Amino acid sequence: MSRIIFLIDLDSFYAQCEQNRNPSLKGKPLVICMYSGRTETSGAVATANYEARALGIRSAMPIFLAKKKATPETVFLPADGEHYSQISEQAMQVFARHADVLEQVSIDEAYLDVSKKTNESFKKAEELAKQIKKELKQELNLTCSIGISSNKLVAKIAASFKKPDGLTIVKPEEIRTFLNPLKVEKLHGVGEVTTKKLNELGVQTVQQLSKFPVHQLIEVFGENKGKLLHNMSLGIDDSPVEETKEKQQFNTIGTLKADSNSFEEISPQLKDFARKLIDRVHEKNIFFKTVSIILISNKLETLTRSKTLEKETNELNVLLKTSEELLKEFFKQNPEMKLRRFGLRVSNFVEQKKQKSLFEFGN
DNA sequence: CCCTCGATCAC
DNA sequence: CCTCATATCGAGGG
Numbered sequence: 001m002s003r004i005i006f007l008i009d010l011d012s013f014y015a016q017c018e019q020n021r022n023p024s025l026k027g028k029p030l031v032i033c034m035y036s037g038r039t040e041t042s043g044a045v046a047t048a049n050y051e052a053r054a055l056g057i058r059s060a061m062p063i064f065l066a067k068k069k070a071t072p073e074t075v076f077l078p079a080d081g082e083h084y085s086q087i088s089e090q091a092m093q094v095f096a097r098h099a100d101v102l103e104q105v106s107i108d109e110a111y112l113d114v115s116k117k118t119n120e121s122f123k124k125a126e127e128l129a130k131q132i133k134k135e136l137k138q139e140l141n142l143t144c145s146i147g148i149s150s151n152k153l154v155a156k157i158a159a160s161f162k163k164p165d166g167l168t169i170v171k172p173e174e175i176r177t178f179l180n181p182l183k184v185e186k187l188h189g190v191g192e193v194t195t196k197k198l199n200e201l202g203v204q205t206v207q208q209l210s211k212f213p214v215h216q217l218i219e220v221f222g223e224n225k226g227k228l229l230h231n232m233s234l235g236i237d238d239s240p241v242e243e244t245k246e247k248q249q250f251n252t253i254g255t256l257k258a259d260s261n262s263f264e265e266i267s268p269q270l271k272d273f274a275r276k277l278i279d280r281v282h283e284k285n286i287f288f289k290t291v292s293i294i295l296i297s298n299k300l301e302t303l304t305r306s307k308t309l310e311k312e313t314n315e316l317n318v319l320l321k322t323s324e325e326l327l328k329e330f331f332k333q334n335p336e337m338k339l340r341r342f343g344l345r346v347s348n349f350v351e352q353k354k355q356k357s358l359f360e361f362g363n
Numbered sequence: 364c365c366c367t368c369g370a371t372c373a374c
Numbered sequence: 375c376c377t378c379a380t381a382t383c384g385a386g387g388g
Contacts, residue, residue: 034377044377046374059374062376079377106374106380189382191372222384225371251379290366300376304368340375348366 002172004125005241006112007147007155008095008132010088011164013108015049017087018077020141029055029074033063036255041067046079050164091142094135098128104244111152113241122148122171129167149175153237156188175235180207187232194221194229209233246349250280251294253343259298261338263324263331270323273344278316287312287350291322294343295330304345305330312350319346 010016014032019025029052035043041064048057048066052074057066063076070076088107096102099112118124129146136142145166147158154175158168170178184206185195197220203209210233218226231237252273260266281288292306305326309318323344331337 036377038375042375042377046377060376064375081378108374189372193371224383247380249380253378255377292367298375302369306367308366341377343378345379 002120003113003115003150004118004120004122005149005152005155006099006114006125006129006132007152007159008110008112009145009147009159009163010091010108011143011145012047012049012053013088013142014047014079014084015052016142017084018080019049021083025075027051029057029071031057031063031066031070031074031076032079033066033076034079035063038255038257042255087140087142090140091136091144094132094139098132101241101243103241111155111241122169126167126169133165133167151235151237152239152241153188153232154178154235157182157186160186179233179235180205180210182206184209184233187229189225189228189232194225197221206233246284248349249345249347250277251292251343251345252276253294253296253341255341256339259338259340261331261335263328266327266339266342267324269342270327270344271320273342274316274319274323277344277346278314278319281314281346287314288346288348289313289350290346290348291319291326292345292347293323293326293330294341294345295337295339296341296343298338298340300340303330306345308348312348319344 015030018030018032030049031045031052032047033043034046043063045057045059045061045063045066047059055071055074056069084107092102092104092110095110095112098117099114100116101113103111105111114125114128118128125148129148133144133146136144143165145159145163147155147161147168149155149158149170150172154170157179158170159166161168183204184190184198187206198209201212201220203212209229214226214230217229220226221229254269254273256266256269289312290306290308292304295303297303307322307326309322
């Protein structure tokens with residue numbers, strides 16, 4: 001029962017979208033930015049196209065730093081999320097036509113289980129991947145990178161192996177050889193902190209990780225992550241490609257005009273965010289039980305405070321009152337703490353209670 | 364098993 | 375002086 005899994009990644013997606021609606025941008029370094037609105041250049045890079053990456057500009061980089069690296073012809077544009085979402089939906093529809101199961105993991109990435117469609121043949125899988133690339137180019141003028149293997153873990157790494165417009169196939173018998181020489185940080189879920197800890201244990205490569213005693217990994221990283229690291233090092237990942245599921249939380253966060261420890265100064269933003277979240281709650285016809293405030297200090301520490309309600313709700317007033325209380329209580333405990341950013345979250349969603357029909361009532 | 368909160372990851 | 379949104383884990387306390 002071997003599977004064939006694709007991970008498809010749309011290349012520097014936001015930049016491609018912008019270049020398609022304004023072809024004069026083609027060939028130039030292009031940087032798509034999330035501006036925080038505090039100063040002219042405060043914010044971060046969302047996407048840099050390959051010409052901009054050649055200048056050393058990377059996503060998540062502060063905009064002012066990107067500007068230092070930019071050449072005169074470099075173009076900076078604000079992100080237009082609405083537009084990218086629309087294009088993303090169309091791309092996902094192309095993928096869906098060719099998948100047994102489609103799991104969208106972000107605006108520009110999706111896993112496809114194509115085991116049945118390809119009759120478990122990697123030869124057919126390669127043809128299918130080329131067909132998807134062709135349709136994506138013809139219909140939306142987009143390029144993508146595709147990784148193919150027998151599980152999600154390896155498909156994901158394979159997709160990053162050659163970019164942009166790449167296609168990398170790793171058959172089951174090639175997995176160990178493919179993974180062994182890679183640095184541990186190539187594994188999904190191994191970021192800066194985990195890499196540092198592993199390096200301190202003398203583990204740099206996936207091969208070294210595979211030889212490291214699993215019980216010791218569990219001691220250092222806990223039950224779940226320890227086992228996960230061990231399995232990943234062996235190329236083992238049985239997690240299924242699952243139809244994209246409903247979100248379990250909504251949050252929205254923004255940067256304050258100036259650092260503040262005043263409830264009154266933050267209140268307007270709180271109200272604005274509460275309305276935004278309630279709109280989404282109503283759209284999806286759901287109820288939430290937990291309200292959180294998200295606080296980021298001027299020292300960039302993240303704090304959260306939350307309250308779980310007695311009863312689920314979808315009311316603006318309840319959200320407002322609860323989050324206001326949380327924020328007031330926070331400042332009472334931490335009067336000196338200046339906040340740079342502030343946000344709200346609703347979570348712990350409950351299925352909407354349907355009215356029992358009269359018919360059901362009697363039974 | 365539930366709640367709270369911080370940490371980590373990665374888009 | 376560094377965006378925004380989501381999921382998952384673990385510890386600590388019920």
